[in-house]
Amino acid sequence: MKHYLQVVWVILWKDLRIELRSKDVFTSMAVFAVLAVMIFNFAFELRVPDKTVVIPGVLWVTVTFSGILGLGRAFISEKDRGSMAGLLLAPVDRSAIYFGKMLASLVFILVVEAFLLPLMVVFFNTNFLSLPLLLILFLGTLGFAVVGSIFSALAVNTRTREILLPVLLFPIMLPVLMAGIRATIGFMEGDTLADMMKWFRLIFFFDILYVVVAYLTFDYVVEE
Template sequence: MNFWKAVVAIIWKDIRAELRTKDILSSVFVFALLTVIVFNFAYELRVPSMKMVVPGIIWVAISFAGTLGLNRAFVIEQDKGSLAGLLLAPVDRAAIYFGKMLANLIFILVVELALLPLVMIFFNLSLITGPHLLVLFLGTYGFAAVGTVFSAMAVSTRAREVLLPVLLFPVLLPVLVAGVKMTGGLVDGASLSEMGNWLQLVALYDVGFTVVAYLTFGFVVEE
């Protein structure tokens, strides 16, 4: 059980450091909010009802802001060489992956939970329901699962932060498509069971890429 102890220790360390500075949470949240507002100006009066575009707005805001957060998470590990400190410890590399990934996941979920009420008020929609949250969770999980590996790569290249969206978005596309489709379906009054194929697709993506990340993360952090 040392594996999960290490995972929890890493998550706890990230949360504690974050609560102290709130660097990631605050900048990611404000950026997500700004994205929503900018989209509002981009679409308003051009589409018959904002309800038609809100699902897209939510997912674009999450992926843009989430990318920002992922970058921060590994820059922090690199700056004082603390990632090397983690690697020196007698801890499975996969435990480091799960620790960082789950911490990233928690951060993005917290931002989403803060963002959703505002989106509800802005666009007069009901978004805090079981199915909506499930869809958000599954999509965000896929985002964190793949994004954690890619951000670990991006920060140790010359281009650093700039590279992450270029690497991440083409691989992430199915999650975005499925997320927009399902959130849109829910907004239009469909039930989740009518969108079973989309749920399966995201679940397959999440599970599949968690396994791939589990197998490859060691190659990303070790020399």
């Protein structure tokens, strides 16, 4: 177990270090997120009487769309540099490789969110942040990284690669988006954590289920 966690940590730290040096993924995700929020702002500004009503949708769509940029890169970079074979040849449990890559993608998306949320508070001129909202955003992001990482490994083996990823990923992410948007609306309207419990349970169950399925199937995705 200790060895397993070590492997996960080594992979995670490797990806974070690459990112700290190049800043490729974070820069494109963050710039994309700002652009998305601005586009939404112009799309709704004249027709929506109170812009704060669109915040939940803007938040979750922006996170999803910018997140997919990072997820797409997760395995493409390994494949293109030929380091994927190296990873697979290492005498370690392959699911540890998955968890390392998944956690790295999770960290990237969380960092983008940490940058996006204050920005949205300023742009929409409302403080909509609350602890339960951050919690459901975290759980939703986790589910997104869990499914997104395995699909990223899957898409990298296809001819169309990153074009295919959103098509594969979005229909499966729908329950998380529905639950996330609903809960965000609830918290903005002053509902308590208890009122929104079913949406939490849904996302939580989604996360657990797909962590297990990803753990069981990752071997089949990368085997050659």
